Amino acid sequence: MKLLKAVFLIIAVFIAVDVHAQSSAELKRRRDKLSEELEQLNKDYQETANNKKTTLKQLSILKAQINLREEKINVINSEVRNLDNQISESNNTVHSLQSQLDQLKKEYAAMVLFAYRNQSAYNKLMFLFASKDFNQAYKRLKYLQQFGTYRERQAGYIQGTQKELHVKITELDKTKQEKSTLLQDQEKEKATLGKEKNNQVKVVSDLSEHQGQLKQQQREVLAKIAKTNREIAATIRREIEEAKRKADAEAKEAARIAAAKAKAENRPAPVVAAKPVVRSESSNLNATPEAAKLSNDFLGNRGRLPWPVANGAVTQGFGMYTSPEGIKINNPGIDIRTNPGSAVRAVFDGTVVGVVDVSGTYLVMIRHGEYFTAYANLRSVSVAKGQKVTTKQILGVVATDPSTGETEAHFEVYKVSDAVNPKTWLAPN
Template identity: 35%
Template sequence: MTKFFLTILLICFTTLSWGQSAQQKKLEERKAQILKEMEELRNLVSKENKKEKTVLNKIDDNRTKIKLSENLISTTTKQTRLLTDDIYTNQIKINKLTKELNVLKEDYANMIVKAYKNRSEQSRIMFILSSETFLQAYKRMQYMKQFSSFRKIQGEEIKSKMAEAERLDAALGGQKKEKEKLLAESEDQKEVLEKDKEEQEQLVKSIQKDKKKYAADIKKKQKEQKDIDRKIDKIIKDAIIAANKRAAEKAAAKTAAAKAAAVKAAAAKATPAEKKKGKETAVAAAKAAPATKATTNKITLTKESKLESDSFKANKGKLPWPVAEGAVSVKFGLQRDPFGNNFQIDSKSIEITTKPGTTVRSIFNGEVLDVQVIGGTRNKIVLISHGDFITVYCNLSTINVRTGDKVSTKDTIGTVATSPSGKTALTFYIMQNTTPLNPSSWITK
């Protein structure tokens, strides 16, 4: 019974270790992505430091660095926890194998001793000849053959289990070293995080004396962001209405053409009186037909666009970045100001800081829904529909596409604009109809 429970326990641990290996792989990929973002951010900040930057911009950069460091520490901690579980699982397997080996070795030793005592050929023959019946003699011969075969099998099993124990022991040693390495990395990253936090505190203190001025700047930025969000929201709604109208007109034209063909075919067989009546009916129907209207805030999906939408949704978390390199400088959702929670910007997009002249690319196959310049700004934007999902690329200096163009994943749609202050950043939205979604959950490097 004990052996049965040990086997069940081992199976459970083995299944768990398979799941943990997959988790480790995902965490390793996430860690690599964070490290890449951190490296790109360091390069961008290094280049921007050569230009004059406001304290608020420096605070934003530092906040991004702190967030990336916290994400890296969190990922490393999860990896360490999984490694600890793997080490525990492998130790249990080794303990179980050691017990089994001890039992096997003891049995094998006893078998060898017996074989040694009965090693002479004469004793074996006497063992067979002393049988009372022919059947008993036959069974004794079979027993001797099976005994020899079993001894060989048991020897092979001992070798196999010893090799397995050695393999697990080597794996255990590697896991312990990996754990020590992760712990060291985590400690180093915590030191970097502390330095960044100290620098952030100093920057915040440096603007305390001009708190009113900076608070006014934050309020201005908050107002500008709300205005841009409102304008983009209107552009999206207008684009949806226009797209639905075009789709409705196309469908109506197709229906009308089919009806006209049917009427023409019927007219060819009709009498003059029936033809006259048919024309009067057609004119009356045309007058009574309502004008094509599209006032919905949802894209009307056809069979083809429904497939596009499903495909886009299925690729959540696997879509490429809209730029080849860069770092998220403004995340999705509420952004706190340096003074606390007095002023918050609720961002419906993410901002990706990158190098001047960086190419912007479509993150998925789709159709260009609209190309516009936001009123009162030089901010050029491109909207691409993927079924009822819409990706919005803001702050472009040049645009390479037109409304109605079909684009594929990573096709160039323009370049990122650089502000007068020297900041090059793409503002990127993902919407489902008019509902904003967090782009960071959808894209990956």
Template identity: 35%
Template sequence: MIKKILILAIMIVTAAGSFAQNQSSADLKKKQAEIQKEIDALRQQLDETKKYKRQSLSQLNLVQKKLRLREAQIRNINDQINLIQTNINASWRDIVKLRSELDTLKLQYEKSVVYAYKNRSNYDFLNFIFSAGSFNDALKRMSYLKSYRAYREQQATNIMNTQVQLEQKIASLNQNKAQKSQVLQEQNKQFKVLADEKKEKDAVVNKIKSQEKELLKDMAAKRKQDNALKNSIRAAIRREVEAEKRRVAAIEKERKRKEDEARKADAAIAKKATENNAAAGKPAAPVASKPVEKPAAEPAKPLGLFDSREEVKLVSDNFEKNKGNLPWPVNAGRISMKFGRNKYEGLAIDYDNEGITIEAEANSTIKAVFDGEVSAVFSIGPVQAIIIKHGKYFTIYSNLSSVSVSKGQQVKAGQSLGRLDEKDAGRGELEFQITNEKNVYLNPETWLR
């Protein structure tokens, strides 16, 4: 029974170490699968860009992103190789240690067997016991003999357990070696693919270089359009802030008017009471101050409900609370220019983007990402733009060919705002921005789900 328990304990410890190793390996493989899935999606998007009339910075963006993902894939594989090699080294150390322990155990067991053989006679054991000087000494000698017998059994059990551990470590070592061989093959494959993708990127760069003047012209036009859009946004936000100030001032003015009217009414009542008392020959009654009316206690609300004031507050704050969970303003598309500084390797082109540029099919439906009020609808050259207010935040949708909402209109999340204009061969570019009442532009990617 003791032998079975010891073997089981050894197997549990070994399995625990193996589980930790497998868990780390599983995490790396899961990450590798996620990267590969994203690479496959990028490859599909690149195939779609081939139908356009000319090479674009969007295509170069996709190629560069695919290269970064491929390099991340290779780093992930290197991590797997390092993990496997660490496990191999640990297995070798354990094997050497176990073999040394096994040799020692066998040597000790051999000595005990030889000793037992030389003293195998029952007479010797009885003589050893009965030669004791006292009864207690005889009991101690019997206990010693039992302990010695248990020691020999324990030696045999230790040898068996060590052999089991050694066999498991050798099997694990062989498995890790085979796994390392497979991962190395995958690494070599990824290096070859990376080399091909670098050639693909160089080819795209060379083609775009032939259109560099035209692209620089497009960038200049985009900067001009962005400046006009920024001025319109600033003016719209200023109008909203001023309107809010006027609204608050009007509310305060109305409050003061009502307070003045209440004071005048109280004074008139007090004066009339004094005049009536004087005519009747009664002393003037002291004017009692009007007790302050306490609002009636509100009944306890069932859990999950809220009153209209809380609802209004939540609507004004809810946009911020939904950061990272807002829907995309178009059903299908891809980010062709990210938020912030955009640099293009091999080209003398860079651009600071106030939002994100989403490339999608021309005439795609553009939708509101959250409930709000249309703050402004205006034209920027041949295209149109919409600003929607969400409390202290604003979302901007530009490069629309048509608009289906008007200023002051309340809109719901997912409601159609208009259609995307065509830029080149059936594709359009939505300029989507998020800003606040202080004209600070925010990265839309961190807000969209």
């Protein structure tokens, strides 16, 4: 029974370690990717800094660096927590294996002592001849044979447990060393983050010398954001109203057909409600079986949707933030820094419900049942309103800001008319 418990314990530990290994591997992959992105941003920043002239592009790059650096520190924190869990589990396993080993050695010592005291052939013969009958003698003979086999098996268990204990202690030392390395890396990242924030303050201070130009550019950016938000809201509102109109028309047509059928069959006409049925916006958007299925499929792929660009890093996340210039801005989506000329792709099947020119760049909106996705800051588009699109179909090409040199795609997700955080819908990058 004790041996069986030990086996189950070892199996459980292996399963737990495998789960942690998968999680740790994913975190390490993310940390390495963030390091690559930060290295590229650092190269871009050095190129602008070598121009001996502070630009808005420097400020934009610094903002992206700070966001990625903070994300990398969070990833390292998660890795450290994982390692702490592994260390705790390994310590428990080592203690359990040590207890098992001590118990096995104690039992084996007792068997050796018993065997020593009864090692003479005379004692064994007396043990057999003292049997009441032949059956008991046979059983005693088998017992003596099995006792020897059991001793050999117990010796094997001891050797196996000692080996397993050695492996776990080695793994524990390796995990502790890995944690120490990560903590050192974390301190370096925090120090670099502090320098980047100081550089950001300096760049903003330098730009204040050109305050008029900066404010004008900022006003243009804010105006573009506001116009984009208005266009998105208007498009969603039109789709909701159109869906309601179609649902009402279908309900009236169904009532008319029912009344005609009742008249043809000499039955009383169905009673029509005095007031029209009030449906929610979600119900109107999901009024058809096709729309309802598309909504369910879109929801079912939450956390697995492809990114709207093949390569990129988030420079500004979802929600309220304060810009380096001290302006509070609510971002209903995410901004993704990518390579110049990158294609923008649909993240799911749907229908294009809007293609709008917003101050020189394009906004594309796609409906997925009761969900909407918006793709902004496109320099060109390759789809038209009313067109059905499929997952990863190219919608257009992202624009590059001439004043900053930055190439950023803006992406938003809506459930009916409520903006939701796109990062929770996209697959891990």
